[in-house]
Every structure is written in C-alpha cells, then in structure tokens.
Amino acid sequence: MKGRVLIVAGSDSGGGAGIQGDIKTVTALTGYAATAITALTAQNTMGVFGIHPVPVEFIAQQMRLVLEDIGADAIKTGMLHSEQVIDTVVGVLEEMGGEIPLVVDPVMIAKGGASLLDPAASHAMQRRLLPRADVITPNIPEAQVLSGLEILDLDDMRHAATLILSYGCKAVLVKGGHMDGETVTDLLVTNDGEEVFTSRRIDTPHTHGTGCTLASAIATGLAQRLTLPEAVARARNYVDQAIRQAPGYGGGHGPLNHAWTVDDGF
Template sequence: MSYKQTMALTIAGSDSGGGAGIQADLKTFQELNVYGMSAITAVTAQNTTGVQGVYPVEVEGILQQIDSIQEDLPPHAIKTGMLFNSEIIEAVAGRLKNYEWKNIVVDPVMIAKGGAPLLLEEAVNSLKEHLLPLAEVITPNIPEAEVLTGMEIKTYEDKINAIKILSSMGPKMVVLKGGHDADDEESVDIVYDGDTITELRTSRIQTKNTHGTGCTFSSAIAAFLAQGKAPMEAVRLAKAFIQAAIEDSLDIGKGHGPTNHWAFNRKNRSRENHS
C-alpha cells in the first residue's frame, strides 16, 4: 500500500492552540505520510496556558461526520481522543462496531495539561464498557489508568497489576505511559499484549513544553498501524516519533508549549545526510 492510499481518522476534540487534539493528530498523520481525516467531538478554546472553554458537538453532528468518512473515505486506522461524555462515547463506539473498523487506537483523554476536565466523570464507565473492548491499542497515562482501574499506582508492581486489569477490559494491547513518573531519569512505557510485558525506555527530557504529547503519540501509533505495521512495531516507532518531538519541542506561548511534529523527520533526514 503506497502512502497516498493510506488514510487515518481522528475522532477527537479541536484545540484552538494547535498543540493537541485533532490539530496534533492531523500534523502527525501528515508527517508520517498518512492522509488524515477528522470527526470533531468538541471545540475547545485553548492555548498553552490552559483550556478556557469546552463546547461539545451534538451527537448527530459527530455521527454524520463519521458516516461521511465511511461512505467515501474508509480509514485504515482510527484514533479516538477527547470524547467528553457518555452519550458521545456510546454513539461513537456504536459506529466503530457497526462499520467493523480495525486498527482502533484509544487515547482515554481525561484531563488537559493545565488541569481542565476533558471527560465527564459519568462517562468513565461508558469508556470502559463500550470503547475499550474495540481497541487494538489503548494509551493511558498513570492518572488515567488510576481512574480506569480504580486503584492507586505508585510502584512497579502497581503498574503491572493496572495494565493487566486494563487488558481484561478488552483491548488487544495496553501501553501504560511513563511520562508522569517525573522523578525518574528515564521515561518508561510498559506495553502488555495479554501475554508479554515489554518496557520501552527513553531518556527523560527536562522541558515544560509537552502539550499534546499523548495525542501525538497515539495518533502516531494509528498512522503506523494504517501503514500495515504490527502493533508492537507501531508502538516502538511512535515512541521514537514522540521522543524526537519532545527533544526538539517548540518554546512558544506562556505555558506548556507544544511538541515539534516535524522533528522526527528532520532528525531522520539529518542522520541520512551524515551517513
């Protein structure tokens, strides 16, 4: 499959500041030679300092966007991000199931970088019951995993127990992100496919400019899945993509600046030129 024929859909919220949400997803798809499409679930007024407003799209409007994609541009992978409430989650999950779409990556977005809630508390059970069972890969961070499992995650043993609980909810692969272990010198993502536990380690970059890391990482996984990569390979490549984006982050705005979506390709081109 050539990249011109490879398509991925993001079902997520819009970030007016451009660092997260569908803007980050589409930038990631573009950088990875995947044609990106979107179904917007909510519009946020947002910048690097935080979220000033959240305006959910009516369910009918979300479903019509998804139906339009299926009618003409059926995707090879789907990434879900901010879904906000149980009504939206259940409606989206119903479409994903009805269309029998594969390569679904679920980023269980709950809290914005500045602390604003992006998922209502009443929607957590809907996320667990309706969406997670459809996922090829889910990518919770530690606070999100704590909400989904109902347990406190402090130790390595806690992390292993949590990913096994998450795996029992139905996804084929769980990636527990290590970005919130701020005291560690390495960022360690723990990957579990229902059988094998794999650790992906990278050096931790000391920067405040990490806005949109979760969105970018999960959409990179979706892009690589769309290209036909196996899930573990897709996760490894996405880890390299987001590591480059953080290492060469954009120091813009007054708060948490965004990651640099073109850093991965620039790094690879530089390596090729010096080889």
C-alpha cells in the same frame, strides 16, 4: 502517502494537541488524516478556557461520510467528553462493521489534574469503547482511574494494565511520564506478554499534546501495517524528537515540533 487514519477527537485552538496535533502527526509520518471533530476548545499553552461540544448527530455524520467514501486503515479516538458522545461513536463503529484497528487515547485527566469525564462517561468508556480497542494509551493518572489502583512503580503499572485488559481491549500501553526519575518507562501489555520501552527524560515545559501525538503516531503505524510493538517504538521515537526540537512557543506548556520529519529544504 500510506495509511488512512480517521481521528475522532476535539479541536485545540492552540494547535499543539487534539485534532490539530493529530493531523500534523499523521501527515509527518506520511499517512492520510481524516477527522470527526467532537468538540471545539478555546485554549493556548496556559490552559483550556472554553469548550463548545459538537452535536452528537453531527459527530456521527462526519464519521459515516468519511468511512463510507474514503475509508480508514486505523481509527484513533481522543476527547470523547460525555456518555452520549461515547455511545454515538461506538454506535457508528458497530454499524459500519469491519475490523479496523482502533487506538483509544482515553483523555480522562487534564494536565492540571482535573477530571475531564464524569462518572457516567467513564463507565461508558469501560463498558462500550474499551472492548473494541486494539490498544488503549492511558497515562499514569488515567490508568489509576481505570484500574482503581495506585501506581508508583513498574510492578504497579503491570498490575493496572492487566486489570484494564480485563475490560476487553487487546492491548494496554501505560505511559510512565508522570512518574519521577531520569528515565521514562512505558509498558505495553497484551494477553500474550509485555514489552518495556524506556527513554531518557527531557527536562522541558514544551510537552503539550504528547499523549495525542503518541496515540496518533501509533494509529499511523498500525494503518501502515506495522506490528503494535513496531508502531509503539516508532511513535515513541517520533514524540521524543518532537519534544527535543520543540519551537518554544507560548508562556506555558508549549507545543511539540510535529514537522521535524519534514526536510527543511523541500
């Protein structure tokens, strides 16, 4: 076991995304996962049917206790559903100090297209959280919201990523899964340049939790001292195989097979 990852995110009762998907991902990649839960959700593969926020004081307490005792080699944030939650999380990061790599999965747009953040929370993310991020991993709808630009092709992805970089984060990985075509293209942009990652699109409804899984896989790589491009490449391969080997559970957007790296004969 190598690499401690603190995950600050919401719980998914269906087990495919959120804290549950994050823990499975970190463990499958031989890291150690600790958590600070921001909200409880009642959901399955058909959708989200209820959200129960966790009091911000308790979110902060979870984070502090983990960081003070176990520590972390990387931190990943997921569902931070309000301005107050974002301010609380950033406040704990500031008071704990240190230079722990931070991976931000913005979780701004639901799979059905509904906004998960109100304007005040979106502003707080741009103003307070993104400047602390080592990498942010928006999908196309989220990158459009963050940049204010329409994204239709790779050049648009590049322009949006450059604008998002101006908020102060060190790197932006714009995920191209929402665009049409047989090839999925993701673009990693830093102030030093860019790297394009491509893979063949998999025609399947079993993609629930791909964003959470990718961000947690990247965080695990950084915790294990991979470079960012190395962490992204390994994370993309992990997600690709997890989709290909999905168990087919549920009647909607089913979960991935997070455990594909584990030997069945163990």
